[in-house]
Amino acid sequence: MGQMKRILIIAMMSFYIISQQPILISEYNLHQNDLPISFSWTNINGIDYTTPIKDQSPAPTCETYALCAAIETLMQYQTGTLFQPDLSEAHLYFFAGGTYEKGGVNVHDAADYLITYGVPDEGCFPDPHRPFDFPFSSVDGWENRTMKITEWGWVPHDEESIKQALIEYGPLTICIFVYDDMYQYKSGVYHKTSESKRVGSHLVALVGYDDITQSWLIKNSWGTGWGDNGWFHMGYDESMFIDGCYGGETGIIYIDGIYGDMQPDTPLISIEKPKIKNTYIFNIEFPTLLRSIGSIQEAAPRIFGSININIDAKQTEYIEFYLDGVLEKTISEPPFSWMCKSTPGIHTIETIAYNQNGISKDLIDVYVLI
Numbered sequence: 001m002g003q004m005k006r007i008l009i010i011a012m013m014s015f016y017i018i019s020q021q022p023i024l025i026s027e028y029n030l031h032q033n034d035l036p037i038s039f040s041w042t043n044i045n046g047i048d049y050t051t052p053i054k055d056q057s058p059a060p061t062c063e064t065y066a067l068c069a070a071i072e073t074l075m076q077y078q079t080g081t082l083f084q085p086d087l088s089e090a091h092l093y094f095f096a097g098g099t100y101e102k103g104g105v106n107v108h109d110a111a112d113y114l115i116t117y118g119v120p121d122e123g124c125f126p127d128p129h130r131p132f133d134f135p136f137s138s139v140d141g142w143e144n145r146t147m148k149i150t151e152w153g154w155v156p157h158d159e160e161s162i163k164q165a166l167i168e169y170g171p172l173t174i175c176i177f178v179y180d181d182m183y184q185y186k187s188g189v190y191h192k193t194s195e196s197k198r199v200g201s202h203l204v205a206l207v208g209y210d211d212i213t214q215s216w217l218i219k220n221s222w223g224t225g226w227g228d229n230g231w232f233h234m235g236y237d238e239s240m241f242i243d244g245c246y247g248g249e250t251g252i253i254y255i256d257g258i259y260g261d262m263q264p265d266t267p268l269i270s271i272e273k274p275k276i277k278n279t280y281i282f283n284i285e286f287p288t289l290l291r292s293i294g295s296i297q298e299a300a301p302r303i304f305g306s307i308n309i310n311i312d313a314k315q316t317e318y319i320e321f322y323l324d325g326v327l328e329k330t331i332s333e334p335p336f337s338w339m340c341k342s343t344p345g346i347h348t349i350e351t352i353a354y355n356q357n358g359i360s361k362d363l364i365d366v367y368v369l370i
Contacts, residue, residue, distance in 0.1 A: 060103045063105050175246070190234050269311060309349055310335070
């Protein structure tokens with residue numbers, strides 16, 4: 001009897017241990033194999049597929065900046081090349097129905113526009129950074145220089161769904177509340193407090209997460225002077241997301257199936273000087289300290305005296321420089337630079353680059369003081 005009792009106890013213990021194994025293995029697999037403890041499109045096997053931080057100011061174009069940030073990241077990931085694509089947020093914003101007066105564009109309309117028409121490169125419709133509506137157009141042939149998506153959809157608010165969608169589809173466009181203390185954010189993980197005052201809403205690109213710090217990695221469009229060089233970590237807080245953003249379901253959007261002309265063979269052009277939010281005193285650059293002064297356009301560079309208009313150009317045969325629509329100079333070889341001297345007031349500097357495959361533009365409004 002004693003021997004049989006021992007055998008029975010051993011059998012019962014063995015059955016108990018075996019019966020517990022699936023639970024233990026299941027828990028282990030969920031933690032180890034289902035979702036990584038952290039993930040970021042800034043570090044896929046050591047490669048950062050995101051593009052540089054941009055600045056939407058002073059226009060309310062955050063919806064299209066967030067969507068384009070997601071597409072640009074996927075363009076580099078899909079090609080395996082870090083060629084720094086630059087899509088036209090202004091084109092997507094205005095052609096999809098956005099206006100400054102309305103204060104935004106319906107993000108559903110912008111996403112649908114990406115399916116039907118796509119978004120061209122920045123050279124087709126450069127962002128003028130104006131705080132008002134204006135007549136707009138893109139260069140002829142922009143339809144042949146677009147990136148499109150095959151579908152978009154909503155992602156539930158729960159952490160696991162967000163993480164899975166981020167890994168499967170790429171950066172997500174998210175609609176969040178803005179609190180007054182976010183403007184002072186510099187580093188660390190942002191958490192709103194009982195003292196935080198809600199002051200608005202904003203759309204940004206969610207590009208990563210970290211379970212150790214319990215935070216999402218967010219790419220903002222307020223320039224590199226804000227936050228952590230334009231980035232911020234937002235704590236896991238479901239109440240930060242705007243439920244029903246623009247009448248939608250969750251305020252978190254994924255895009256899928258990007259395709260199109262990823263690297264057009266048209267010119268690449270960028271005005272490197274002057275830059276928005278800067279002041280130039282006899283060609284020397286300083287940050288603009290007081291941006292809202294009377295009738296001076298908020299983001300427009302302030303100019304004292306003459307200034308060199310410096311251009312970064314590639315795939316370019318020659319460049320034309322225009323001041324308020326009047327051709328001032330044509331340059332056919334680098335350095336592409338023009339010394340501009342104008343009368344006091346607001347002026348538009350426009351540059352057009354040419355090659356045998358087409359044209360690309362860049363422009364900037366400047367305010368000349370003396």
